[in-house]
Each structure stands twice: as C-alpha cells, then as structure tokens.
Amino acid sequence: MPKAILYDSTLCIGCKACEGACAQRWGFPYDDKIAAEEKISAHKLTAVETHGDKFSRRLCMNCVEPACASVCPVGALEKTQLGPVVYDAAKCMGCRYCMQACPFQVPSYEWNQRLPKMRKCDMCYDRQSQGKMTACSEVCPMQATITGDRDALIAEARQRIAAKPDQYYQKIYGLKEVGGTSVLYLSAVPFEQIGLRTGVPQEPLPETTWRVLEMLPDIVSTGTVLLGGVWWITNRRAEVAKKEGRRK
C-alpha cells in the first residue's frame, strides 16, 4: 500500500517544528535565520509559508507518476512501491532536467558545491520502510501533517470536509493534480491562495514525452527501409544511366 502525507492547512499553527525535524533528519543546520527562509532550497527541504492568516507547507509532492523520474537520463530518481520518490546521488550527472520538468519546482540544487547534488524531500523513505512515520508528521503538535496509506488519507480528508463543510474548501489538492501526488492538501481557502499551483495538468506528465518516445522504433524501422529504398533507387538509376550511356 503506497504511503502518503496529508497536510491540513486549517490545523497548522505555523510553528515550523516540521522544518526542524526535517533538517535534523537530513543533518542540515537549522537556526532562526534558516527558519525565516520561507522557501525550499538545497538546505531546507520543507518550508512553512505564511499566506495572510493561513499557513502552507512546501515539500516534494512525491507524485504518483513523477515527471522527474521519467526524465532522468540515468535513472537516478525512482518512484518506490512504498510511495516516496527516491534519489540516488551516485548516479546523478547534474543535468537538472528533473528541476526543469518538476511542475511544482521542488528539486533544489547545491549550486555552490564543486561536486553538487540535487536535493529534495523523499518522504523519509528510510523511516517509512521501517514502518515509522515521516519526521515531520511525528513532530507535528497539531497533527496538521499525518502519514498513512494514500487511500486511507484520501478517505480521512473526505471525511473532514464532509464533517465541517463550512471550514474547508471543498477539494483535496493532490488527488488529480498531475495524475495524483503522495502529498495531499486540505485548506480553508482555494488552493492558489495558499501558494499551490492550481494550473498544473490533471494528467500524468510522463505521458507527454512518452507519446513521442514510443514512436521511435517505428521511425527507426520505417526510416531505415525508406532511406535504404531511396538510396537503392537513386543508385540503381545512376547505374542504369551509366550502362545506357556507354552503349550509345
């Protein structure tokens, strides 16, 4: 059963405990200055954003069909059975196509390193594979972030909306976006008001390039025959012309 995260913006109090726990899990420094940075970066893989009196969290959406994993030329990114999209830094050659392809602009790069890596949240793959919840869920005092099976969390989210329809915007973000994500959002206001991208396609992005790539075998086989045929004909014509020319 694939795992997911449900983040309920209406419960979040903006304490940033998730940020601290995340930094600790990755071994990144974390202080007041870093806490004040309201954006994710190579040293801060989740960030709590303030939107008026509302809060929101940014982290890798760990898409069900991730664009990043489909575009990576060396297969350094992989969607695991468990749910997280994991990254193998030993394979990465730093082309940054994952960053370009990500509809949520999540992957960050260690721009100032001589031997840089890409950085992104991997939904605590190591912890989750041991049956533990993510560091951010564990530390959240309001249970605004919880970990669980994706289906169960979707059911939970629907239940919350149904129980208090006046407190929730009537949709779950991450259900359909780019074919579904492993991070789901609930909010009191429309999602764009808490900084989420609502313009993303509803279909999985890997389809867009695969539609073309899957034609390659056809192009190669047809092309070979076509070009070979053209060459044979033009060459033959030249041979015939040569013979006839000599006869004259």
Add this chain to the structure above:
Amino acid sequence: MMRKLPKITVWRVIFAVILLFGLYATYLRVFYGLGGSTNLSDKFPWGIWIAFDVMCGVGLAAGGFTLVATVHIFNIQKYKPVLRPAILTAFLGYTLVTVGLLYDLGRPDRLWHPLVMWNPHSVMFEVAWCVTLYSTVLFLEFIPVVCEKFGWQKPMEWVHRISVPLMILGVLLSTMHQSSLGTLFLIVPEKLYPLWYSPILPLLFFVSAIGVGLAMTIFESWHSSRAFGRALELPLLAGLARVLAVVMSVYLWIRFLDLAHRHAFGLLARNREETWLFLLEIALTAVPTVLLYQARIRMRPGALYACAVMVLFGFVANRLNVGITGLEAGSGTTYNPRWSEIAITLSIVATGFAIFRAIAHYFPVFEAPSHEIQAEESEEQEADPVSVG
C-alpha cells in the same frame, strides 16, 4: 601561417580577448561551481549553456545530415563540393556541444553515465545516446578527408565499405535527436509559454533543423570563400537557397497551422515580452524565406549571405525562446545570463571558428580532391552523367 609570427589583426585581438574572459570564467566555473559562474537558480535550472550551446549548437550542425542525405542517399551529386565542409561543421558542432555540456553539467565527470545507466523513458537519455553515436558517425564520415591528406588507403577502403549503412544511420540518428530536443520541452506544458509549447515541438524542431543546416552551409561557404580566396560556388548555393526557402515555407506553414489549431493567435494581442520576441523570431524566418524565392536575390552573393544569416538568427531566436524566454513567466522568475556564461559561450563559438579554419586550411575540405580520390570521383561522375553538369 607558422612561418612567421601571426599578424595582429582586429579579429585576432577580439579572439584573444574572448578567450581570456573565457579562461577566467572557466576558473570560476571549476572552483566556484555553477553558483559562482552562472545566474541559474532552483526555479530556472537551464540557461544559455543549454539553450544556446546545446540546442543551437546541435541545430547549426544539422547541415551534416541534410547534405549527406542529399548527396549520398538522394544521389544529387552536384552538391558534393559543399558536403565536406558541412560534415566538418557538424563534427565540430557536436564536439563543441559536448564541451558546452561539460560546463553545464553539475558533474561533468559523469558525462558517460547515460551510456551505462539506462532510462529509456527519458528524452535526455535518448538524446545522449543519439549524440554519442552520431558524433562517432560524423567522425567516420570525416575520416576519408584525413586519409586523403596522408594518403592512407586501408582505413579509407574500410570506411568506404560501410559508408551506405553509416550514412543511413547518421540521417536516422539526426532525425531522432534533432526532434528530441523539442520533445525535451513537452514535459513542461504549464511552464512554457503557449506561443511555443506545442505537442508538435519535435516536428517543428526537426524541420527547422533541416532549414538551418542549409543556411549554415551557405554561411560557411561564403565565409570560407572569403577566407581562402576561393571562388564562391554561387549556382550551387543558390540551389541550396531555393530548397531552404521551400523548407522554411513548410516550417512556417506548420507553425501557422499549429498556432491556429491551438487558438494561440489571441496571445499576440497582449503587450508582453513574449509577443515581441515571437514576432521577431517569425520575422527573421519569414523575411529571408520570401526573399529567397527570388532568383535575383539568390544569385547575389551579398543578399544570399544576408538571407542565410537571417535564417540563422531566426533559428537561434526560436531556440532561445523555447529554452529561456518562454519559460520565464511560467517559472515565476527571470533569467539573464551572467557575463561568465556569455564569455564561455563566446569562447566556444570562437574556438569553433578557429578550429574550422585550421582544419580547412590543412586538410582537403574545400580543395578539389587529389589524384587518388580523383579516380574514385571520376568513377562516380561517370556513374551519374545526368546530374553532373
């Protein structure tokens, strides 16, 4: 050239200055990383090293496969005199693209990774393989020139034996990766401005690459005729120019249909940077296309050259629009290359010109083939008395 000290000319001074800046930028790139040498950011991970050095570089090298297909597969022998410079341009082009990639990759030491670690779902993986294989093909296609210079018969015969499948392979590989550079951007439907994002980007990239390959051939013939004091193969180039006009017409027509079907023309009413850059790109493509339909323009060296240059600029504008401008708004940020990015790009281009010049000087790229080849040549000429005028 080596007999006396090189004369100091304006171009040589410019060349030296560019290389000096390029060297310092290289130092910054190596010791301070991409952060210390580029204006790239998490929101804008690709800059001119991808959009110009790679995307334009590969496109401008398209003359290689276009002319190989024309001369050897379609057997239109009259274009043979411009074939070798086109292959040389292509080979140099791909070499320089690789150099550009070494600057751009975060881990250039892992350039070879896609050859070992596969992901067939990735367009970049396919491009990496095609470019590697095609560079090898171009190398083999250029070998006869080297053999001819040194009078080596064995390798020449060997290459000659596999030449037909080699050329077909080259054309196929080019078709694949020229279009795939467009496919790369299919993954960003919500980021790339709709004047450029189209499901047929691969087709548009392929057709425009054929056009720009022809324009590049005209461009380099004109320059080398001046540099080496050769007579310009004007009727030949005029012939290429006519094909160029047709190819670019097809391109513009597909572009028009695409925009019409996607109802994207309304966007032109907006007073945005994208609108103006789009119009510039189309103008730079459409004006030479119209002009080149007229024989008197094709037959005037200056006008022909100007048209070819316009096509080149139109092409570069298109690739920069797709790779940079069109992505800015959708990425929620702006990007302007840092001086060091420009310095390295200019150094790569300048080095390309210099190496081309040196090779064309020392190897029989333009000269009529020497006696050994002449035998083969005359045989081939006999083979097709109709097309050899």
